[in-house]
Amino acid sequence: MKRRDFLKVSGGLSTHLIVGGSLLSIREAEAQADLPIAALQKLLDPARDLVLVPSSKEFEKYNRSFNKRTQITPRVRVVVGSAKAISTTMLWAAKNGLRFAVRSGGHSFEGYSQSRDLVIDVRGMTDIELSADKKSVSVGSGSSLGSVYKALWPSNLAIPAGSCFPVGVAGHSLGGGFGLLGRAFGLACDSILSMEVVDATGQIRIVSGQENSDLFWALRGGGNGNFAVVTNFNFRTSSVRMVAKFGITWTKPVAQAVKIVQAWQQWLTDLPPAITGVLRLKKGQRGQIELHMFGLSVQSESNLNAELNRLQKVAGPPDNPAKTSTITFKAAATAFDGNEPLDDSVIMKGKSDYVTDPMTDRGILTLLNGLQKAPVGIAVLCDTYGGAINKIAADATAFAHRGNTKYSMQYYMQWPNQAASSDNIAIMQALYASMRPYVSGGAYVNYCDLDLGAGFAKAYWGANLPRLMKIKADVDPKNIFSHAQSVPQG
Ligand SMILES: Cc1cc2nc3c(=O)[nH]c(=O)nc-3n(C[C@H](O)[C@H](O)[C@H](O)COP(=O)(O)OP(=O)(O)OC[C@H]3O[C@@H](n4cnc5c(N)ncnc54)[C@H](O)[C@@H]3O)c2cc1C
Numbered sequence: 001m002k003r004r005d006f007l008k009v010s011g012g013l014s015t016h017l018i019v020g021g022s023l024l025s026i027r028e029a030e031a032q033a034d035l036p037i038a039a040l041q042k043l044l045d046p047a048r049d050l051v052l053v054p055s056s057k058e059f060e061k062y063n064r065s066f067n068k069r070t071q072i073t074p075r076v077r078v079v080v081g082s083a084k085a086i087s088t089t090m091l092w093a094a095k096n097g098l099r100f101a102v103r104s105g106g107h108s109f110e111g112y113s114q115s116r117d118l119v120i121d122v123r124g125m126t127d128i129e130l131s132a133d134k135k136s137v138s139v140g141s142g143s144s145l146g147s148v149y150k151a152l153w154p155s156n157l158a159i160p161a162g163s164c165f166p167v168g169v170a171g172h173s174l175g176g177g178f179g180l181l182g183r184a185f186g187l188a189c190d191s192i193l194s195m196e197v198v199d200a201t202g203q204i205r206i207v208s209g210q211e212n213s214d215l216f217w218a219l220r221g222g223g224n225g226n227f228a229v230v231t232n233f234n235f236r237t238s239s240v241r242m243v244a245k246f247g248i249t250w251t252k253p254v255a256q257a258v259k260i261v262q263a264w265q266q267w268l269t270d271l272p273p274a275i276t277g278v279l280r281l282k283k284g285q286r287g288q289i290e291l292h293m294f295g296l297s298v299q300s301e302s303n304l305n306a307e308l309n310r311l312q313k314v315a316g317p318p319d320n321p322a323k324t325s326t327i328t329f330k331a332a333a334t335a336f337d338g339n340e341p342l343d344d345s346v347i348m349k350g351k352s353d354y355v356t357d358p359m360t361d362r363g364i365l366t367l368l369n370g371l372q373k374a375p376v377g378i379a380v381l382c383d384t385y386g387g388a389i390n391k392i393a394a395d396a397t398a399f400a401h402r403g404n405t406k407y408s409m410q411y412y413m414q415w416p417n418q419a420a421s422s423d424n425i426a427i428m429q430a431l432y433a434s435m436r437p438y439v440s441g442g443a444y445v446n447y448c449d450l451d452l453g454a455g456f457a458k459a460y461w462g463a464n465l466p467r468l469m470k471i472k473a474d475v476d477p478k479n480i481f482s483h484a485q486s487v488p489q490g
Pocket of ligand 1 (some may be wrong): 066102103104105106107108109112113122141147161162163164166168169170171172173174175176177178179224225226228230231298446447468479483
């Protein structure tokens with residue numbers, strides 16, 4: 001929601017009413033939530049902060065999240081318009097013994113931005129401002145990726161981040177943030193210069209390489225609902241005007257598809273950092289496998305074509321000639337977004353793996369046979385790492401999957417009815433189990449997965465886990481930032 005719409009909704013209502021367009025009285029709201037809402041309301045700014053209980057008019061709109069499977073209803077949601085409001089709400093929560101979750105874009109696969117008690121929702125903070133020298137951009141943590149791209153492309157600038165516009169910049173960047181500028185400019189977290197946060201004591205602090213540097217380290221890759229609420233990011237901008245976009249598809253029987261994946265892995269070894277791609281594997285027509293690779297290059301289309309020819313020499317000819325075009329970053333980003341509506345919700349499950357040594361033929365065969373035989377559609381998206389992502393030392397930020405990481409694999413599945421959830425999840429779990437011998441054991445926190453069980457923290461943060469746990473104990477000794485897979489204390 002844009003600031004001006006937000007003010008339209010909340011402004012003008014007297015403070016004895018719940019804001020958000022509802023005529024619910026404070027007394028009714030307190031009875032419904034069984035909480036002293038009036039005390040909170042008195043401390044907030046009715047023109048900027050929105051307090052919602054389930055019967056408030058605006059409640060459903062704000063409650064919707066990407067994954068319907070994990071969506072729950074809180075007793076109260078506070079859509080905060082400032083760092084001060086976050087601090088106030090956190091202190092009120094502590095006084096009333098309430099657990100809370102922090103929500104930005106609401107795309108957490110496992111619903112870690114949801115709570116049965118209180119949600120502190122940062123979508124009231126969406127200001128985006130380019131610095132005078134255009135080298136950095138200040139971004140309110142309630143902004144979506146799309147709104148950041150849109151604010152920057154008139155200046156031929158971008159931050160490297162994911163493709164789907166409605167994803168929240170906060171959850172995305174705090175967990176890493178891979179996108180199609182990744183090999184050229186790094187992960188979204190790698191462009192963070194500083195952040196404003198509200199810490200576990202309710203204090204507003206700046207974190208950067210110079211101030212609170214441990215927290216700055218931890219938040220870049222380990223920051224999702226773990227240490228503090230980020231209210232504002234200062235990102236370094238990267239110059240991007242024209243890009244070369246590509247798409248190439250093969251549809252082949254499993255045995256040939258194995259060879260193409262093998263060729264693709266080999267191709268990655270010498271791939272220039274200018275090119276970032278995703279290889280999507282899924283069941284094709286008539287028992288075949290569809291391999292679709294897409295992405296973009298920040299260098300010329302002729303360089304890109306030379307690289308795609310190099311791949312085809314080993315992989316063999318695709319279904320149709322590779323499609324390439326030189327377009328603005330704006331046009332490429334818009335095309336890759338796929339126009340997911342801002343309020344879209346699906347029932348889904350995701351999982352992830354990392355590949356650090358090229359996968360063996362046997363591993364690829366296991367994967368492709370699994371996809372081909374699965375009674376429901378599962379896609380595996382392989383995100384190419386290397387380039388600027390791997391240039392940064394694996395212990396320079398909390399994001400550990402660098403070094404010899406070749407690519408991540410995201411297992412993705414969605415279906416229309418909740419009744420099918422446990423059967424479908426079991427199918428994905430079986431495929432994932434069959435892949436254990438062929439992958440590194442690492443997992444991507446932004447593709448969070450409850451099935452990781454007790455090993456989740458090691459899988460997400462690898463060798464960075466002990467330092468993260470120590471910082472957790474130092475900055476959040478009462479563990480007020482906690483969810484099913486939050487960083488354990490050291
Ligand atoms: C459709 C879709 C497309 C995606 N595409 C990509 C992609 O291209 N590349 C990629 O790397 N990932 C991608 N992801 C994964 C995405 O990066 C993560 O789901 C990310 O965590 C979502 O952030 P969010 O703010 O939207 O979600 P939320 O659910 O709001 O938050 C996710 C986590 O971050 C925490 N959090 C949110 N805001 C704050 C804050 N201000 N301070 C502290 N903690 C906070 C929450 O508590 C929660 O734990 C995609 C996910 C989906 C569903």
